[in-house]
Amino acid sequence: MLKDQAARDIISQAMELNLMVEAGAGSGKTEEMSKRILALVSSGYRSINEIVAITFMRKAANELRERVRTILKRKYAETNNELQKKALDHIHECFIGTIHAFCAKLLRERPIEAGIDPRFEQIDEAKDHFTRQKIWEDYVLTAGVEENKLLALMDIFDVRESVVKNFLKIVCDNQDVNFVLPGEPNSSFDEILSRVKDVVKELSANVLAHYDDIPDDVVMVWQKATACKKA
Numbered sequence: 001m002l003k004d005q006a007a008r009d010i011i012s013q014a015m016e017l018n019l020m021v022e023a024g025a026g027s028g029k030t031e032e033m034s035k036r037i038l039a040l041v042s043s044g045y046r047s048i049n050e051i052v053a054i055t056f057m058r059k060a061a062n063e064l065r066e067r068v069r070t071i072l073k074r075k076y077a078e079t080n081n082e083l084q085k086k087a088l089d090h091i092h093e094c095f096i097g098t099i100h101a102f103c104a105k106l107l108r109e110r111p112i113e114a115g116i117d118p119r120f121e122q123i124d125e126a127k128d129h130f131t132r133q134k135i136w137e138d139y140v141l142t143a144g145v146e147e148n149k150l151l152a153l154m155d156i157f158d159v160r161e162s163v164v165k166n167f168l169k170i171v172c173d174n175q176d177v178n179f180v181l182p183g184e185p186n187s188s189f190d191e192i193l194s195r196v197k198d199v200v201k202e203l204s205a206n207v208l209a210h211y212d213d214i215p216d217d218v219v220m221v222w223q224k225a226t227a228c229k230k231a
Helices: 005-013 029-042 058-079 082-089 099-109 125-141 145-156 161-173 189-209 216-230
Strands: 052-055 095-098
Touching: 005 029, 029 058, 029 082, 052 058, 052 099, 058 082, 058 095, 095 099, 125 161, 145 189
Parallel strands: 052 095
Antiparallel strands: none
16 A cells, blocks of 8 residues: 555546646656546546546657556456447547647647638747747848847847847747837937946046955956957
8 A cells, every 4th residue: 555545546536626636756647647537437427538638748648648548458358348448449539648739739620710820830849949040040140220239239238149049038938928128228329339438437447546455366357358358
């Protein structure tokens, strides 16, 4: 008898309850899910084509599908339950897969209602990354006057390209969120650049004025930064 057997019994027997199961890797969640599907069809509470099982990974979906098939075969051989036999014959009507695959299935069944092209393709993470990379490259290569000003500001304020790409990923992954960006600055590009130069000039003067009071390691960093800026 397992220590959590009571909880496992609830998963496989309490058909009328909505449950959240929280457990570590390798604890048997897939096994318990397959038992719950078995209980649903064996009791007649649900038909196999009324069940949807969502997993995070394709590998987990394949494992669960095979586990359900195996347990149905074994139980039918033991009990000769016709409901189990029917479920086994129509197991292909039970959707077991990732959330992405399930959503794609719904959209392919009703593309007109969803307002999308019936020939749409579901891209994987690698292709999604490639698409975002191409969007950024096209932006840089075809940049006009205004875009080049933004790219110049990125260079002045040391905004790394990786930061911009990461923000693009966040926007693409959360299309339901209305991102509110800061308004356009009142100052022109030349005015902003002039202010930056004034700040740098004043900062440099302060550093030189207190040069003897600054620790050696900080002075070294400042000297390297100044040399790189001149280069």
